[in-house]
Amino acid sequence: MLEFVTDPDDPRLSDYTRLRDTELRKSLEASRGLFLAEGEKVIRRAIGTGYPIRSVLTTRRWLTALEDVLGDATVYVASDEIMSGIAGFQIHRGALASMERLPLPAVETLLKGGGRRLLVLEDLVDHSNVGAIFRSAAALGVDGIVLSPRCADPLYRRAVKVSMGAVFSIPYARMDDWYAGLSQLREAGYQTLALTPDQRATPIDAVKTRDRVALLLGAEGDGLSSHWLEEADEAVCIPMSAAAMAAGVDSLNVVAAAAVACHGLMRAK
CATH class of the missing domain: 3.40.1280.10 (SPOUT methyltransferase, trefoil knot domain)
Structure with a gap:
């Protein structure tokens, strides 16, 4: 499902904007079990090894490269400028994915x-x-x-x-x-x-x-x-x-x- 975003402060993007802060990231990991995967290859590997995908943040030109593995996941599409503003730096690999953690074995x-x-x-x-x-x-x-x-x-x-x-x-x-x-x-x-x-x-x-x-x-x-x-x-x-x-x-x-x-x-x- 595609959703277009034009504001880096859009509340739908909280997984990406809040996880930039180290202390808040630690809190979110404990309470919500999230992590971020960056780039097509890494996202594919995470999905391929069983990590559930919550959503993807990407630009128009990377949609085709990822569409075969995204299924019915929510995909937020933004401009390059908005993408950089959300991530805090230029994303050279085209996409970020919010993934759910799997339980660690003892x-x-x-x-x-x-x-x-x-x-x-x-x-x-x-x-x-x-x-x-x-x-x-x-x-x-x-x-x-x-x-x-x-x-x-x-x-x-x-x-x-x-x-x-x-x-x-x-x-x-x-x-x-x-x-x-x-x-x-x-x-x-x-x-x-x-x-x-x-x-x-x-x-x-x-x-x-x-x-x-x-x-x-x-x-x-x-x-x-x-x-x-x-x-x-x-x-x-x-x-x-x-x-x-x-x-x-x-x-x-x-x-x-x-x-x-x-x-x-x-x-x-």
Whole structure:
């Protein structure tokens, strides 16, 4: 159903205008379970993986590209100028969709799902980093992701955009208890490997892995907490070249490290 809008303050667009404010977005997520998907490819992936669509905000020239997946959803059509005013910036991918969240599985449910390789993210609060890590994990064969309680929301618009929709294709769950969270992994039979820049640790592609492995990644800058480093079964590292170490480069940023480590983990025996 097409509805044309000419005013960025139109109350019909509250999903889009109110979700721009971070604190209000958090409140709406809790009470109404919404998130925004940006661009044709991401919207298609969200719909294709079962997320219900509430409405779409787009311009005339993008209607044809999306019409085959929108069904009877409400579609708000606006000019480019109105669209930018509503979104707060130029939408280069042509469309925004308001989507309903699906219930997150409990960590126990995810662990019982039979996945052999998991990532566990501790306190990564940057949405772009979380989105990029989801994209790498999906590309490199990771079976699922566990988030600590304070990790950034994978369905925040920036995370969804950076992941190119990978947040919809890889299952994830959020811990309730950070302090005892790793015990759940051990009880489910996972070997826990803590990624650290410490070059004394076991190289990631040389570690002897069990059938089920969970790789722990810490926040940019601070890395993993001392508690999780101590709780892990083994510390692992990405070997740096001698030249890099001599130049003071002892680590990669968390996104690059996640991609390299996931690749190494897939090769590890």
